[in-house]
Amino acid sequence: MLLFSALAALCLLPLLVLAAEDYYKLLGLDRDADERQIKKAYRTLSKKFHPDKNPNDDTSQQKFVDIAEAYDVLIDAEMRKVYNQYGHEGVKQKQGGGGQGGGHNPFDLFNSFFGGGGRFQQGQRKGPNMEVRISVPLRDFYTGKDHEFKVEKQAICEKCEGSGSEDGQRDTCHKCNGQGMVIQKQMLAPGIFQQMQMQCDVCGGKGSTVKHKCKTCGGARVVRAEEQYELAVEKGMPNGVRVTYENEADESPDYVAGDLVVHLLQEEPKLAKGEKDRTDGTFFRRKDQHLFWREVLSLREAWMGDWTRNLTHLDGHVVQLARKRGQVVQPGSVEVVEGEGMPTWRQEDGPEFGNLHVEYTVVLPDQMDGGLEKEFWGVWEKWRKKKGVDLQKDSGRPEPKHDELVVDVLYQLLI
Template structure:
């Protein structure tokens, strides 16, 4: 039996040596030096992410490079992960990879060396942000604050006002208690259970932190900045990994940011996929006689208006649709060969007669025809 255990231990060491690799050079990936500030990191990331985005770059290496750039930015834009990476070479800190003993535990499910497996992962969080249609059209950089659960800064998550803890008397510091249960006369079951006094930690806080009431976590504001590319889909999601609510001894979940369209700020347009739709009202005189011109607002920063017109005696029917090609939404999933690819704009004309109704307008137009 001992020889089998030794053989398995050797195998675990060999496998551990194979799977544990050095962290990539994130600074080189972004093309910056180790003294780069937050703005320089963000600028480098945006330039490279646009360069290697699979929607813009169809080369076989673009996808891998895009993922690599995103991973580098995730680490270097996070102060804690960056500090760990600079100091230990690993964004998760010195204990991230553990050792062969931990690897052995993960493989065989044991508690070798007193380790108790991985941490629990927290739930994901969702945040809805409302944007005008012009923001989806042009793209936008957004800075915002959101209230989340954060590790208490006063006690650094310990829950103790003085940093002191005392051994739990209920479990004698073991974190578990033995429970005996009689199943039937002469039959007694004995099993371990997590101590409900210290929640399995083996110690309790002597003087709870007054800021977080001993919980080690407290709700507070966080600041984020995100980039919405032009043509980003309505109800599209950006995921901030590890930015969910944070509690001591729990790995935070992700923060999902959902971008909603504020329909009250759409300038009369309706978005369906990559196309735009709009109703345009004409008087009976304009519809029958033509000879009119008007300019409707448009989302482009350079071409801020679109001209609609009819020559004299050029009739417009009620419900007639005019297609303005290439004036719809930008393609978010462009093939990378045409950066200015857009959908179309569909204008539907509605004829209005003073004192009449839409149905009456339709009868008038039919009579004239």
């Protein structure tokens, strides 16, 4: 019977180990992920599953705890090595059999990343927002594309976890007794005093002091750091759209970090370096859902027709413009090509794409060679006589009086 119990326990042990979710899978990481990728995954997931953002959701709350546990293990090089070799059981033995006992409190860990006591409580002090501008080509607004960008900002010191102390110890300020404020009396007149509450000049209003300052932050509790973010440019996003990253602005142990607000702008068009990336669409002009293009025609093309043009759109597909022989294009006329404009952002009802507006500009030659001039003059005279056109009469201008003209010329000669 004892042998049977032992065999049963051995069979159940792998199942118990498998029941705990793999730390790498939990954070969405590969097994060769570096420290930066681990921190980035924790930052994203801890905010997503934070209990304050998912009230009355036991699953999210447990996920928040599991994410903190996974981060604690993988960010520690020694613990990560143990986990890679022996899994969850090896980590528990290394921590003394206490499960999560060897790691941080989930809220303390969250606080070390974002400040504010580890919670998103209503009415809690929130830091200022940070705004940045990022420009991307029109092509990315049309096709959609993922970008990475970096922002330098204030971050809580990871070495001292925002305490400012090398050994993690802070002593109660002897002047304000931990209040951060002191009362000062000022005599206004003999026997008349005024009391004023002021910030303690010893601890700077923090209520505690540090004997051994952190060598990384110099006791400031925060450092300047560069953080990398991913920006998903969606198809049809409007120029100037604001993308908000919650609680990603400057961090401090004294408040919840504000939001990082990205203003997404369209950069000025420029010629592409690669041959395959060169498109006519690069020089489209955009207004809301519609695109605009100016096509230049010669006098012969505008008058005679019989031409075809291919425009390479932003994603590489071709839009064909053409006129049959005898079809005249008036200077400044606009052709609307339906469905060849910008995609509709987050389209639910209505058309998926706007329209492409093509404005035709006719270029007149400075002079004509003999053959071309003769050809055009012959065509003009034939049409004019057939229609009975007289430029002087049809212009609406008064006919010149020759007598007055002669008198005027003689007067100029006499002068």
